[in-house]
Amino acid sequence: MDSVELEKLKYPIGQHHEQTYFSEEDIQHWIRDISSFPEQLEQITASLTEEQLEYLHRPDGWTVRQLVHHCADSHMNALMRSKLALTEHKPVVTTYDEVKWAKLNDSMAADISSSLEILHGIHQRWTMLLDNLNEAQLKRTFYHPGQRREVSLGGVIDHYSWHGKHHLAHIRQALEYKGDFEREYIL
Template identity: 30%
Template sequence: MGLDCDVARTRAGHIRLIRHTLAILEFILADVSQGVATTRRDPADGEKGWTVLEVVCHLRDFDRIFQSRVRQMLRENEPTLQAYDHERMAIEFRYNEQDLRTALAELHASRREFIALFESLNEAQWQRSAIHPERGRFTMDDALMQVGLHDALHLEQITRTLRGS
């Protein structure tokens, strides 16, 4: 029983984390204009670095992708998940031409759905898994942790970009 409680507590903590990372993102971007969001590039990557807007659009689209993977894991037995080329998506979907506030609102809407999905899972559903083309076996717990880690990496990228160092 103790282990089950620990697992449930850990999952609940990760769900709180993915809720709060968006609040942090809103705070960071509160005073960022569309102009700044489309012109400041990640200094770690020079001229090829993503803008703040491109990162926000990436977060939005990958939130949807992560959610679709979880839904696929619920529908199918051990499915092989599709890999995505995030660089190609940024160009193809013209991330840097989109509206920052709209992208943020869409990310929030997606995240609310995703959190509700995670909160609705029963223990048998938490045990579902898939094959990730780059990482191998991928569990529901992996999916939940991936969202928080992905958010944190990009929050750091956005703050570095806005700071310019």
């Protein structure tokens, strides 16, 4: 598999490109994406077997199980960072090594139902929080030391709209290829 094919598998909907300007309509669209993500994830994983949960989304990638648990981990952090940005002046957020987290026992072996429950609760609260932000609050920021930059709440909303779709596409990809990347595929 060449580097172009691997890039398509890594970013099936394309890489995220943060918008520097966004309208109220953009924000509302992204919040709807965030709000609907847990239900979409639950639908795509509802009838998966244990074998299917172990399908990889790309060579050397994560399993479907790891992807679901990663989304819970990532979105928990995003909600916390959003709340910090709203309640503190440019807080420095804690980073975490998502690759190492994905290799922990709970990500490797736990039933996905726990992460689906977490996501439903987080997204219900997160959507309520986001739906009530004013223009000034959307500009509030936190400092992300791993990215070495300030991130606005508008940017967080943009990113997590993409993030959910990105990982849903990974799961579809894993199911389509049955986790088998040893043979040639037409992408």
